[in-house]
Amino acid sequence: MHIIKTIDSLYKKIQFFKKKQKKIGLVPTMGNLHKGHIKLILLAKKYADIVIVSIFVNPIQFDSALDLKKYPQTFLEDCLILKKEKIDILFAPDISEVYPDGIKMHTYIDVPKLSKTIEGKSRPGHFTGVTTIIGKLFNLIQPHFSFFGEKDYQQLLIVKTLVKELNYPINIISVPTVRLENGLAFSSRNKHLNDLEFKKAPFLYKIIKKTINIIIQNNGKKIYEIICSSKISLRKKGFLVDIFDVYNSETLDVFSKKSKNNIILASVWLGKTRLIDNEKFILLN
Known part of the structure; x- marks a missing residue:
């Protein structure tokens, strides 16, 4: 497993895989990996030659600085899980790598119809943060497939709409919610x-x-x-x-x-x- 921290290094790897005509699968995450993420990774292995997992706790999709600070970050444990699952690349950039000029003046991607309703009403700006980082990852990695859980159902539909309306040549594949024996969804x-x-x-x-x-x-x-x-x-x-x-x-x-x-x-x-x-x-x- 290669751990890549910079966009330049990632780009070089992606170009290498493209020349080899490898099918690339992307599993975007914010880390703190659980069985739901593993299910996505296992499915990615079936579809793709190269499996890339991203870990990036995206500040622009959080409601507050406190919520961002509270989000559990378990990078070392996550690395062990990903190594065990034998993924090809972990892309784990710093915030300064993704938003080199800060987040306030950054360009955003918005899916207006679906982003401002239901969960979007309760969490203004949340889905714009999601689609912005997903769009950036799609541009950087150019995957053939990307994998998402159905627990975040509104997010899943928004990503599908993003792909359709911005003409990304990417297949979005979803996985049913993974649950504990008592029915609680993994989160x-x-x-x-x-x-x-x-x-x-x-x-x-x-x-x-x-x-x-x-x-x-x-x-x-x-x-x-x-x-x-x-x-x-x-x-x-x-x-x-x-x-x-x-x-x-x-x-x-x-x-x-x-x-x-x-x-x-x-x-x-x-x-x-x-x-x-x-x-x-x-x-x-």
Whole structure:
């Protein structure tokens, strides 16, 4: 495994692989790797000759300096995981390498329709930060494939839109959410949960599944009442609900009975930790 810190060194490697006509797969991460990331890496190995993992804690996608400071950084442990998985390149640049003139006057990439709704309303600027760094990585690495988890579902759709509308010749491949046995989605932020919160956290996915079952049983009727009841159940368990609603899984428009493909998107606070989750479902009309 080669650890590359500079854009110049990365560029030289990429040109070498291109001349050899190697298929390149990119797994973008912010580190603090877990089983969800490993699933992405294993899939990348099936598609690509060369697997590149990036680790970069991107400051422009955080809501505050405090949130950025709190984000768990475990670079040495991550290196051991990646070495064990036998990836080809770890690209781990410093902030000054990615944003040499600082972040305030940097050029941004925005996907306006999808970036300012749902999670984007609660976290202004977050998705612009995501698409900017993803765009930079795509330009630098020019991968044939890039791999993303479905837990960050809105982010996944935004990246797909970015690729389509900016004409990147990249295949975006997604992996279903990887979960613990109790149903809790793997997340770097799970480390912030205390013991009691960790026991409570799986209830979020349970209530999502229960809500979907009730919606299907009711043929999409009384949706407002069903969602309200689920939110009350979450609050009783100690969750502070930010987002919990049904959307079209292809467009993220609000739920309509005419929509066959749907998804529940949820963002909640449990103590000081923000948890997100989702589940897709089909409603036959």
